[in-house]
Amino acid sequence: MNLFCVGLSHHNANVETRERFAGNPETGCALRSSGCAEALLLSTCNRVEIYAASEKRVSTDEIARCLVRESDPHHFAPPFYRYENEKCAQHLFRVTSGLDSMVVGETEILGQAKRAYEAARASGAAGRYLHRLFQRAFRVAKQVRTRTEITRGAVSVGSVAVDLAQKIFSDLRNCKVLVLGAGETSERTVRALVSRGVADLRVSNRSRERAEALAFAVNGRAVAFEQWAKQCGEIDILITSTSSDLPLLSREKLAPMLRDRIDRPLFIIDIAVPRDVAPDVNALDGVYLYDIDSLQSIAEQSLATRREQIAAAEQIISEHVAEFGELMARGSNCSAQASEHPPVGIVEQGS
Amino acid sequence: MDRYLLIVSTICFLVAIAHTVLQMRGGIFRPMRFNFFAVGLGFIFQTAFLSIRGHVLGRCPITNLFEVIVFVAWSVALFYLIVGPAYRLSLMGAFTAPLVVFLQLFALFAPIDNPHRERLPANPWLEFHASISLVAYGAFALACIAGVMYLVQERQLKTRHLHSIFYHLPPLTDLFAAIIRLLWWGFALYTLGLVSGFFVGEPLPWTQIICAIGVWFLYGLILQGRYLRWFAPKRVAALCIIGFSAALTLLWGITFTTQTHTP
Numbered sequence: 177m178n179l180f181c182v183g184l185s186h187h188n189a190n191v192e193t194r195e196r197f198a199g200n201p202e203t204g205c206a207l208r209s210s211g212c213a214e215a216l217l218l219s220t221c222n223r224v225e226i227y228a229a230s231e232k233r234v235s236t237d238e239i240a241r242c243l244v245r246e247s248d249p250h251h252f253a254p255p256f257y258r259y260e261n262e263k264c265a266q267h268l269f270r271v272t273s274g275l276d277s278m279v280v281g282e283t284e285i286l287g288q289a290k291r292a293y294e295a296a297r298a299s300g301a302a303g304r305y306l307h308r309l310f311q312r313a314f315r316v317a318k319q320v321r322t323r324t325e326i327t328r329g330a331v332s333v334g335s336v337a338v339d340l341a342q343k344i345f346s347d348l349r350n351c352k353v354l355v356l357g358a359g360e361t362s363e364r365t366v367r368a369l370v371s372r373g374v375a376d377l378r379v380s381n382r383s384r385e386r387a388e389a390l391a392f393a394v395n396g397r398a399v400a401f402e403q404w405a406k407q408c409g410e411i412d413i414l415i416t417s418t419s420s421d422l423p424l425l426s427r428e429k430l431a432p433m434l435r436d437r438i439d440r441p442l443f444i445i446d447i448a449v450p451r452d453v454a455p456d457v458n459a460l461d462g463v464y465l466y467d468i469d470s471l472q473s474i475a476e477q478s479l480a481t482r483r484e485q486i487a488a489a490e491q492i493i494s495e496h497v498a499e500f501g502e503l504m505a506r507g508s509n510c511s512a513q514a515s516e517h518p519p520v521g522i523v524e525q526g527s
Numbered sequence: 528m529d530r531y532l533l534i535v536s537t538i539c540f541l542v543a544i545a546h547t548v549l550q551m552r553g554g555i556f557r558p559m560r561f562n563f564f565a566v567g568l569g570f571i572f573q574t575a576f577l578s579i580r581g582h583v584l585g586r587c588p589i590t591n592l593f594e595v596i597v598f599v600a601w602s603v604a605l606f607y608l609i610v611g612p613a614y615r616l617s618l619m620g621a622f623t624a625p626l627v628v629f630l631q632l633f634a635l636f637a638p639i640d641n642p643h644r645e646r647l648p649a650n651p652w653l654e655f656h657a658s659i660s661l662v663a664y665g666a667f668a669l670a671c672i673a674g675v676m677y678l679v680q681e682r683q684l685k686t687r688h689l690h691s692i693f694y695h696l697p698p699l700t701d702l703f704a705a706i707i708r709l710l711w712w713g714f715a716l717y718t719l720g721l722v723s724g725f726f727v728g729e730p731l732p733w734t735q736i737i738c739a740i741g742v743w744f745l746y747g748l749i750l751q752g753r754y755l756r757w758f759a760p761k762r763v764a765a766l767c768i769i770g771f772s773a774a775l776t777l778l779w780g781i782t783f784t785t786q787t788h789t790p
Contacts, residue, residue: 346698461759470687
């Protein structure tokens with residue numbers, strides 16, 4: 177039995193091309209007709225891949241024809257890649273471990289691969305060969321995550337801010353957040369915080385309408401701009417992104433407000449340029465001030481750490497590829513007499 | 528024979544330290560279960576040591592400075608095994624092991640294991656007083672360790688230089704909650720030990736009484752200061768370290784200078 181993978185990813189095809197070959201309702205039948213005994217379609221926003229097992233070789237063009245959403249009048253030849261047997265296993269192990277992702281170490285792909293496999297198994301599209309391949313891939317991904325630091329740290333400004341907030345407060349559900357300035361970046365950060373359970377949101381902006389609009393969008397409440405400073409005694413997280421030329425918050429202004437909340441930390445995320453909060457505020461006990469540069473620097477540091485871990489992750493993968501190769505060789509010998517071919521179906525995963 | 532058990536126990540704690548150091552040098556720091564099991568194994572050997580000593584002495588094995596130090600190290604490991612998993616502070620093992628190793632190496636190498644010439648008579652109140660006070664020391668020691676962890680985490684957040692360990696340390700609020708709980712546990716046990724000291728039926732030296740009350744006041748002050756918001760969490764964490772250092776020094780002073788009064 178021949179295991180192979182044919183696909184397109186963000187490395188070699190733009191989104192238009194990936195869309196064009198994202199599969200269609202007839203893909204399953206077409207793959208079966210082309211000779212695939214087992215097949216699984218992994219379709220995410222960054223990749224479209226077919227993992228299949230077949231007795232005879234199925235050409236890349238045939239797979240491409242099975243995937244195309246509509247006939248191509250321009251005879252466009254997309255740059256499909258193809259991996260066979262051990263190379264196929266190696267590629268899948270790299271994919272599920274996040275090494276082939278746009279953001280190295282991202283973990284979403286593992287969930288997508290698991291859902292694709294589960295659905296294919298339930299429909300009978302995946303049989304023993306893909307079962308072995310995918311179960312091994314999930315094991316490899318787990319090992320890579322636990323034995324290296326490939327998934328460590330956040331790699332975007334918003335997620336860094338959320339990670340830091342969790343490192344200070346642990347549970348964000350009881351945190352009170354004040355957003356000062358209703359800009360796009362602060363909205364993204366707020367949404368990231370909401371996704372981690374923040375429920376008490378207050379929005380303040382020079383323009384009352386914009387404050388109310390953002391408050392409505394994130395299920396918070398608007399606070400008059402003249403009143404925002406008074407909130408500093410109550411809140412846990414302050415996100416500022418106003419267009420003020422001068423700092424709105426200084427050490428002298430904040431210090432008296434902190435006296436009654438000495439045992440509660442205050443996390444300030446200043447994403448305004450020029451900055452809204454004077455840098456010496458960070459020297460106050462219990463205050464943690466991060467500006468856009470420090471958040472970006474942490475994101476870059478995390479990304480660099482992840483890249484440093486690639487070699488260690490590749491080592492784990494190559495060990496598993498070798499083991500898997502031996503397993504497949506033994507399996508092929510045993511199954512030489514078997515003639516059972518599971519039915520082929522197709523399952524598509526959204527990104 | 529019993530000293531060999533203590534040596535094996537110390538090796539278990541050393542293995543936990545070596546594992547942590549190797550991981551940190553590799554840029555990876557995952558405490559996982561290894562530290563917990565290494566400390567757990569070390570604890571079993573400590574218990575075996577104390578059990579054999581107690582059997583030989585026919586009483587709680589805290590008759591000299593050597594045994595007192597080992598008993599404190601045992602209390603530290605005990606509290607870690609109770610508190611660590613409960614508050615998801617598995618990383619505490621990486622911080623607990625060095626303290627236990629320091630205490631046990633000192634006990635093993637210093638010439639302080641001096642047996643009493645005569646078999647000491649059993650005094651249940653005195654044994655209860657001394658042992659419960661030493662268990663309280665275990666709680667204070669762990670509060671000190673949590674304080675160190677808090678300061679490490681706080682420092683990284685302040686300076687914005689996040690090292691590998693940052694991602695494995697618990698959040699500040701969790702650490703602070705653990706510190707306060709350990710302080711309350713230690714304070715309650717220490718109070719119990721102090722009160723039981725009045726029932727021992729033997730005159731205790733004034734220096735010992737004053738020092739014991741001094742330690743009680745120190746921890747009472749930290750807790751009261753926290754309750755009245757005199758101290759920020761960072762100060763409480765620092766005071767836990769200072770408090771335990773002072774308490775340990777006083778313990779050494781008490782035991783060393785008044786060994787004849789120790790049961």
